[in-house]
Amino acid sequence: MAKYQVLAVVGGIAKESLNKKFYGAMKELAPKDFELATFDISTLPFFTQDMENDPPEIVQDFKELVKACDAVVFITPEYNRSFPGVLKNALDWPSRPYGQNLWKGKAAAVTGASTGSIGTFGAQHHLRQCLAYLDVDVMGQPELYFNASKAFDENGQIKNDAKKLVTQYWEAFEKHLEHLHIAENKKGNPKVPFQEHRAH
Numbered sequence: 042m043a044k045y046q047v048l049a050v051v052g053g054i055a056k057e058s059l060n061k062k063f064y065g066a067m068k069e070l071a072p073k074d075f076e077l078a079t080f081d082i083s084t085l086p087f088f089t090q091d092m093e094n095d096p097p098e099i100v101q102d103f104k105e106l107v108k109a110c111d112a113v114v115f116i117t118p119e120y121n122r123s124f125p126g127v128l129k130n131a132l133d134w135p136s137r138p139y140g141q142n143l144w145k146g147k148a149a150a151v152t153g154a155s156t157g158s159i160g161t162f163g164a165q166h167h168l169r170q171c172l173a174y175l176d177v178d179v180m181g182q183p184e185l186y187f188n189a190s191k192a193f194d195e196n197g198q199i200k201n202d203a204k205k206l207v208t209q210y211w212e213a214f215e216k217h218l219e220h221l222h223i224a225e226n227k228k229g230n231p232k233v234p235f236q237e238h239r240a241h
């Protein structure tokens with residue numbers, strides 16, 4: 042088992058999402074101690090308290106993955122100076138029922154891709170606000186506002202400058218995890234398959 046199983050929660054759900062593409066690059070460049078998997082959050086139904094005590098199977102699968110992972114990376118687009126509703130929905134399910142917040146104590150990092158140089162600033166900072174309430178240990182620095190319009194060459198390969206930013210970001214996150222002694226206190230559940238979940 043990898044030292045760190047990192048769940049990537051990607052807020053872009055469009056087929057050609059820049060944030061999905063960014064996740065692909067992040068996965069390729071992740072440190073060797075990291076195993077990354079994402080979960081397609083577009084498959085989650087809208088949260089309702091009517092179902093929080095007995096959620097549908099797909100929600101249970103997502104909650105199991107949240108429980109099993111050692112850390113989380115949130116990769117968010119910016120929608121109207123905040124993060125998309127589909128990502129808020131994915132935050133809400135594991136936060137309930139009251140008193141059973143599965144995000145509590147998780148180590149996390151926040152980033153996001155757009156077509157501008159500080160695009161996703163608003164999204165990332167709103168997200169940090171929710172994560173603070175949910176008692177998540179979010180890495181403070183470096184912030185990474187990934188400019189996807191400049192980051193890839195004509196063959197879709199990540200360019201060196203962008204690669205360096207992502208690598209530095211991962212190195213900082215690994216230090217953050219070391220600082221929190223995540224590996225020593227590993228609670229991962231080997232029974233939960235840690236693999237990509239995609240609807241299509």
Ligand SMILES: Cc1cc2nc3c(=O)[nH]c(=O)nc-3n(C[C@H](O)[C@H](O)[C@H](O)COP(=O)(O)O)c2cc1C
Pocket residue numbers: 052053054055057058059060061118119120121122123154155156157160161163
């Ligand atoms: C509803 C909506 C609101 C948006 N609001 C912002 C915004 O506030 N700031 C910004 O930089 N880009 C904004 N955009 C542009 C998105 O950053 C861009 O569409 C991006 O590619 C979305 O991420 P994705 O490709 O991963 O889906 C918005 C796009 C949509 C569809």
